[in-house]
Amino acid sequence: MKLIEIVNLSKAFKGNVLLNQANATFEKGKIYGVTGPNGSGKSVLFKLICGFIKPDEGEIYIHPDYRSKNADFPRDFGIIIDRPGYLAGQTGIDNLRKLAEIQRKISDEDIKSTMRLVGLDPNARQKMKSYSLGMKQKVALAQAIMENQDVLLLDEPFNALDSDSVKSIRELLLKYKQGGKTIILTSHNQEDIDLLCDQVFEIRNQKLFIAQPIQ
Numbered sequence: 001m002k003l004i005e006i007v008n009l010s011k012a013f014k015g016n017v018l019l020n021q022a023n024a025t026f027e028k029g030k031i032y033g034v035t036g037p038n039g040s041g042k043s044v045l046f047k048l049i050c051g052f053i054k055p056d057e058g059e060i061y062i063h064p065d066y067r068s069k070n071a072d073f074p075r076d077f078g079i080i081i082d083r084p085g086y087l088a089g090q091t092g093i094d095n096l097r098k099l100a101e102i103q104r105k106i107s108d109e110d111i112k113s114t115m116r117l118v119g120l121d122p123n124a125r126q127k128m129k130s131y132s133l134g135m136k137q138k139v140a141l142a143q144a145i146m147e148n149q150d151v152l153l154l155d156e157p158f159n160a161l162d163s164d165s166v167k168s169i170r171e172l173l174l175k176y177k178q179g180g181k182t183i184i185l186t187s188h189n190q191e192d193i194d195l196l197c198d199q200v201f202e203i204r205n206q207k208l209f210i211a212q213p214i215q
């Protein structure tokens, strides 16, 4: 099933052309990588898919099952794009509770079990302003997955994680794929890409090239 189809997509910022007539298809149930040098437009591509920014030309088709009725943001998508803003004076769990209040889909126990899953202590009283980078990254991961979202767009999900955490998050993502979820991720670490991705799109010359055949 075609989940996302990118057709002749172009996007530039003040003459800085990032995508020019780019095309790509993302099928349900696979893990995709998006690679490219710093500043090549990976995060911008994710923002375009989520409807946060508009293309200059071209279309992004989202499968009707995942279109929101009253918003551009697709439904059932969990995302990490750039570093999310947090309430620095509050704990990790309080930040996640605030985000969970938007949809009211999950219980407090769901939040706690997700925190444990990514290696955070739900009972910790530490405020987020004193969290390490890796701890903040785990909160970002937790918010992306806590509502059991079916599609995950993860921009650098392994950033700042220690090697045990990288291993456990990789295993989690592979388990999610087995369960039918679709994941699109970026990483500057080739090992993440090689171990996880069924197909890789490389942003090069303002196009999306298939860098690896489907295994």
Ligand SMILES: Nc1ncnc2c1ncn2[C@@H]1O[C@H](COP(=O)(O)OP(=O)(O)OP(=O)(O)O)[C@@H](O)[C@H]1O
Pocket: 013, 016, 018, 036, 037, 038, 039, 040, 041, 042, 043, 044, 045
């Ligand atoms: N809202 C915006 N206005 C102007 N320029 C922008 C905007 N958003 C992104 N850009 C520019 O677009 C380019 C691509 O940015 P993007 O964050 O997508 O890169 P990236 O491939 O994710 O890079 P990295 O590997 O460093 O994370 C950068 O030059 C950035 O400055």
